[in-house]
Amino acid sequence: MTHALDQTSLDHAAVTTARLLALDAVERAGSGHPGTAAALAPVAHLLFQKHLRHDPQAPDWAGRDRFVLSCGHASVLLYTQLFLTGYDVSLDDLKAFRSFGSRTPGHPELGHTPGVETTTGPLGQGLATAVGMAMAIAHERAVNDPDAAPGESVFDRRVFVLASDGDLQEGLSYEAGALAGRHRLGGLTVIYDDNDIQIEGDTSLTSSENVGARFAAQGWRVDHVGLASDGDVDVEALDEVLSATDRRGDRPHLVVLKSQIAWPAPNARNTSAAHGAPLGADEVAATRVELGVQSEPFTVDADVLAHTRSVLERGRAAREAWQVAADAWEAAHPVAAAELQRSRSRALPADLESRLPVFSPGDTLATRDASGKVIQALAEALPELWGGSADLAEPNRTAIAGGASYLPDEGPGTGRAGRNVHWGVREGAMASAMNGISLIEGSRFFAGTFLVFSDYQRPAIRLAALMQLPVTYLWSHDSVALGADGPTHQPIEHLASLRAMPGFSVVRPADGAETAAAWLAILEKDGPAGLVLARQPLPVASTPVDVVRAGVRRGAYVVQDAPARTGGAADGSAAAGTPDAGTPDVVVVATGSEVALVLEAVAQIDDLAVRVVSMPCREWFDAESEQYREQVLPRAVSARVVVEAAASFGWEGVAGPDGVIVGIDEFGLSAPAADALRERGMTTDRVVAAVRTAAGRAATSVAS
Numbered sequence: 014m015t016h017a018l019d020q021t022s023l024d025h026a027a028v029t030t031a032r033l034l035a036l037d038a039v040e041r042a043g044s045g046h047p048g049t050a051a052a053l054a055p056v057a058h059l060l061f062q063k064h065l066r067h068d069p070q071a072p073d074w075a076g077r078d079r080f081v082l083s084c085g086h087a088s089v090l091l092y093t094q095l096f097l098t099g100y101d102v103s104l105d106d107l108k109a110f111r112s113f114g115s116r117t118p119g120h121p122e123l124g125h126t127p128g129v130e131t132t133t134g135p136l137g138q139g140l141a142t143a144v145g146m147a148m149a150i151a152h153e154r155a156v157n158d159p160d161a162a163p164g165e166s167v168f169d170r171r172v173f174v175l176a177s178d179g180d181l182q183e184g185l186s187y188e189a190g191a192l193a194g195r196h197r198l199g200g201l202t203v204i205y206d207d208n209d210i211q212i213e214g215d216t217s218l219t220s221s222e223n224v225g226a227r228f229a230a231q232g233w234r235v236d237h238v239g240l241a242s243d244g245d246v247d248v249e250a251l252d253e254v255l256s257a258t259d260r261r262g263d264r265p266h267l268v269v270l271k272s273q274i275a276w277p278a279p280n281a282r283n284t285s286a287a288h289g290a291p292l293g294a295d296e297v298a299a300t301r302v303e304l305g306v307q308s309e310p311f312t313v314d315a316d317v318l319a320h321t322r323s324v325l326e327r328g329r330a331a332r333e334a335w336q337v338a339a340d341a342w343e344a345a346h347p348v349a350a351a352e353l354q355r356s357r358s359r360a361l362p363a364d365l366e367s368r369l370p371v372f373s374p375g376d377t378l379a380t381r382d383a384s385g386k387v388i389q390a391l392a393e394a395l396p397e398l399w400g401g402s403a404d405l406a407e408p409n410r411t412a413i414a415g416g417a418s419y420l421p422d423e424g425p426g427t428g429r430a431g432r433n434v435h436w437g438v439r440e441g442a443m444a445s446a447m448n449g450i451s452l453i454e455g456s457r458f459f460a461g462t463f464l465v466f467s468d469y470q471r472p473a474i475r476l477a478a479l480m481q482l483p484v485t486y487l488w489s490h491d492s493v494a495l496g497a498d499g500p501t502h503q504p505i506e507h508l509a510s511l512r513a514m515p516g517f518s519v520v521r522p523a524d525g526a527e528t529a530a531a532w533l534a535i536l537e538k539d540g541p542a543g544l545v546l547a548r549q550p551l552p553v554a555s556t557p558v559d560v561v562r563a564g565v566r567r568g569a570y571v572v573q574d575a576p577a578r579t580g581g582a583a584d585g586s587a588a589a590g591t592p593d594a595g596t597p598d599v600v601v602v603a604t605g606s607e608v609a610l611v612l613e614a615v616a617q618i619d620d621l622a623v624r625v626v627s628m629p630c631r632e633w634f635d636a637e638s639e640q641y642r643e644q645v646l647p648r649a650v651s652a653r654v655v656v657e658a659a660a661s662f663g664w665e666g667v668a669g670p671d672g673v674i675v676g677i678d679e680f681g682l683s684a685p686a687a688d689a690l691r692e693r694g695m696t697t698d699r700v701v702a703a704v705r706t707a708a709g710r711a712a713t714s715v716a717s
């Protein structure tokens with residue numbers, strides 16, 4: 014994309030146009046963030062015209078560089094560039110900024126606007142996501158093209174980030190910075206908009222740290238660019254430091270760039286008021302005077318547009334040149350190319366299911382152990398699978414045996430093709446980076462920690478759900494049964510709170526067989542999911558493996574049916590899940606480790622017909638047909654019990670008015686697993702009592 018910018022003529026006019034478009038769009042919307050968009054217009058112009066390798070007509074081109082606007086509030090800065098450079102964003106889209114149904118929402122949203130690479134807005138997330146993108150790019154290159162000279166591979170793509178004070182005040186940026194530094198992610202460039210302003214005023218109110226020194230200490234190359242003599246950003250100096258770094262860089266690069274928010278607005282510049290509200294018609298008019306233009310709002314001169322859209326030509330040429338190189342790589346590496354094509358299309362090998370380990374009735378093992386075994390089988394079948402843990406690889410069972418550590422090449426057992434990422438105790442950045450990894454289409458990634466620490470990951474989980482990214486969380490130590498580590502480590506409210514999140518699947522398998530089925534279903538469904546795993550050994554139920562596989566995929570199924578009272582199969586099992594099996598007196602729904610508890614409890618009941626339903630994933634079950642749901646949970650049976658060693662919150666709808674929820678609505682305690690479970694009421698006696706209570710209530714409601 015080499016293109017010398019001439020700041021005196023058309024580039025200058027293009028930047029002026031971009032500045033005014035941003036101000037006009039915010040003015041017309043009546044809300045938005047004009048200050049940063051106006052001030053950084055030259056920076057965005059420089060990136061989109063010169064440094065970013067992209068083709069606006071091919072926004073999904075695999076060889077493109079990525080641009081992440083971590084300070085998503087400045088969205089209009091990005092939309093303006095998308096329009097000016099010829100993405101499928103029009104002037105009318107800019108006029109419709111922030112309005113209902115527009116392509117230009119308040120913050121950038123993946124999948125909503127061509128050219129937006131990730132959803133941003135929660136400060137810090139974009140930066141940490143970008144670190145993941147850079148990690149995945151480096152990994153893909155190392156796997157597929159390790160011998161290419163630095164900067165010479167079709168897999169070498171760069172990631173550019175614009176970040177604000179708030180981005181770097183967030184603790185997440187510390188974690189992300191440390192990771193990028195440790196991994197020497199040369200493909201990553203962050204431009205920090207050091208404007209000394211945030212919403213409450215001057216950043217000196219909140220910060221006295223030397224941000225550049227902080228990143229330098231984390232292993233980044235750091236450059237400082239001061240203001241130009243007229244008070245604008247010094248885009249020429251910026252161009253120089255960006256040009257000095259290239260695709261061969263061996264360290265991430267931070268440019269601390271001085272700017273004045275809202276420059277060149279004569280009164281609004283350098284004020285926090287310019288952050289998040291329209292400047293007002295008078296101030297926008299005064300800005301036009303300052304810039305020496307007398308245009309109507311949303312004016313774009315044809316010669317300016319022709320100039321900015323010259324990037325189309327350069328972009329296409331870059332893409333075509335890249336394609337020639339990509340074709341050559343493909344011809345030289347047919348096997349890897351086929352694998353890459355498969356993984357990028359998100360297809361799974363046809364024989365995947367048959368390669369899974371089978372856990373048989375009689376086996377007793379923790380679901381985390383089963384997951385660890387499944388991962389080994391998957392890793393053999395899926396070269397695109399990699400993962401890691403936040404310093405809990407052993408307890409989470411996340412390590413891929415035989416896989417190297419993901420690191421720069423530092424001798425045996427290391428390398429960027431490594432499939433085991435050591436995240437350190439950085440659950441938040443791990444989760445955000447996993448979003449970025451999944452945005453580089455070829456990868457499938459999993460990340461482990463204890464369920465209780467999902468709290469540290471929640472903002473990234475939410476973005477994964479919003480973007481529907483195929484990320485897999487492995488959360489082990491899923492209840493008070495983790496034992497003596499006590500209440501700080503024992504999750505209670507986590508399952509309920511994760512289930513409350515739209516678009517996210519919480520999957521809590523009951524035993525080894527369900528764990529294998531859950532892994533498979535997660536891969537097939539290819540959406541954001543958390544696999545919730547127990548630390549304690551659990552017996553594998555006697556359900557046939559095909560019933561388990563199908564049942565888990567559907568989110569819930571009958572694992573043991575009531576003996577039929579009115580026709581149907583006498584033992585109930587043959588017709589499990591069908592209405593003919595006989596209507597049970599009571600349905601007991603359980604998840605995870607509590608399925609075994611329930612099976613043990615109902616074995617003590619012989620005067621009631623009790624159906625046991627395993628419900629590893631409520632979200633998947635809710636997505637099933639009404640007919641299937643009715644088969645498993647007949648509406649006519651109001652005597653219901655739900656058993657889960659976690660907060661009862663949220664189960665009311667399944668239990669119904671006659672139902673009883675056997676949960677834990679207080680914190681746990683430090684004691685061995687058996688004592689902790691007993692003390693928090695996870696006992697067969699309580700389950701049996703609940704079954705009788707529900708049966709009694711249902712009988713009373715029928716009578717009354």
Ligand SMILES: Cc1ncc(C[n+]2csc(CCOP(=O)(O)OP(=O)(O)O)c2C)c(N)n1
Pocket residue numbers: 049084086087134135136137177178179180208210211212274288
């Ligand atoms: C995690 C998070 N907290 C709070 C906000 C709300 N918010 C948006 S921008 C901002 C700070 C603005 O200051 P700065 O980051 O320096 O951006 P600038 O105004 O300089 O562009 C805040 C608190 C947010 N978007 N994300």
Ligand SMILES: [Mg+2]
Pocket residue numbers: 177178179206207208209210211
């Ligand atoms: Mg700021």
